[in-house]
Amino acid sequence: MTLQQLKYMIAVVNCGSINEAAKKLFITQPSLSSAIKELEAEVGVELFIRSPKGITLSVDGAEFLGYARQVVEQAALLEQRYLNKKPSRQLCSISTQHYAFAVNAFVNMIQQSGAEEYEFTLRETRTHEIIEDVKNLRSEIGILYMNPFNRKVIEKMLRENRLDFHPLFEAEPHIFISTQNPLSGRRFVTLEDLEEYPYLSFEQGEYNSFYFSEEILSTVFRKKSIHVSDRATLFNLLIGLNGYTISTGIVSADLNGDNITSVPLRVDDHIQVGWIANHQLQISKQAQVYVQELKTVIRSSGLALLE
Template sequence: MKLQQLRYALVISKYGSFNKAAKKLFISQPTLSTAIKELEKEINISIFERTTKGVRPSREGIEFLGYARQIIEQTELLEERYINFKPSVRQFSISTQHYAFVVNAFVDLIKNYQLDQYEFNLRETKTYEIIDDVRNLRSEIGILYKNQFNEKVLNKLFKDYNLEFHELFTVKPYVFISKSNPLAKKEIIKLEELEDYPCLSFEQGEYNSFYFSEEILSTISHKKSINVNDRATLFNLLIGINGYTISTGIISEDLNGPNIIAVPIESEETITVGWINQKNIKLTQLAIEYINILENITRKYVQGL
């Protein structure tokens, strides 16, 4: 078993494709395939299984890649300290629902570390893709919410995919609306008061199930509804057409501007936001630091609600 083979396997896992990994590694695909076949033969497991969308780690492969990542991380630290005297490229990936506080923490992580070289990935994406990214080690952690409605479905997926959910905070739901919205001066908003306003939601693509909706109360029908892909578009529509969306109540004026406010909604529901990771795989130091920053930021926001 060679360090180079471990690095190859980690790059394949990251890109979900032998072809993309070979291009990233500047080697031919046959060379890469041969190296992985030799590694699999030596350790007597299949690290990857092929799907219609590319490749993903097998159940045994996920465990193997977890160990491989720890070995490569420690090797790079040794090389940095005793051989190269140069900082290695640090890598860290997150998949998340559309939360501004996740971006706030990401910014603070980069500022705190002041790395000369790094390759970070922050994916604001669909709920199922967050789970799939962490399952297949494309992201080290994923950030999403659970509530009474979706937790049975999500917990089953977490169990099937060997994932753990760690709670960050639990809050009552709020509506995000423009400051100019006629409802903006209310201390609390009732659901029926929202009927004439456009409801804005993040679309979930292929896995467009109520259980994967990023907004709670997803089974309620609306006279006007708009699905969007990104946070900037959603906030523009909140202002432009007096739309609304239901979320945690945590909003960042630095990222979203001063024209959006959060107002409590009359509901017995709660939202529990947390992060997921692969069980029995040690988190990297960057992941640990990021989670510490995220916990501190969300604690301050929640106390302010």
């Protein structure tokens, strides 16, 4: 077993395919495939499951990857200390539902890294894809919410995919609206107050189940409903159409400007947001930094952490 083989395996996981990893490593696809198969033969386990749809980590592969990352990180530290090599390129991938605080924490992580070279990825994506990303280690961490309605379904999916949910905070539901909306400034609103306003939500593609909705109360009928795919469009429509969406109440003026405000929504429900990760893996140091930045942003918003 060589350090190069471990680096090859990590590259395949990061890229999601042998072809893409081979391009990034500037070697041929057959050479990379051969190196991975030799590593599997040497350790005596199947690290990857190969199918017509592509390549994914096996259960044994996920455990092996955790050790491989630690070895490669420690080797890089030795090279920096004794061979005067420059720090290795920092890597970290995050998948998240559409939360401004997740972006704030990502910005802070990059600013704190001080790295000369890095390759970070932030995917604001659909709920099912977040779980798939973390399951297949395309992302180290996923950020999503659970509430009494979707908890059993989400927890079942996490168990089946060997993922753990780490609660960050619990919030009362709020609506996000334009500061020019007639409801702006109210102490709270009810569902009845919202009946005549367009409801905005994030579309979930082929997994468009109520349980995968990013917004609570997904089964409530609305006379006017608009589905969008990105946060910028949603906020533009909040302003242009006097629409509303439902979320945690954490608004970022730095990212969203001063045109959006939050108002408490009086319903018998709550939102618990947390991060998910592979049960068998210790997340990288960079991912650990991101989690700490998440906690800092949440504290600064006035919410209590669930620790």
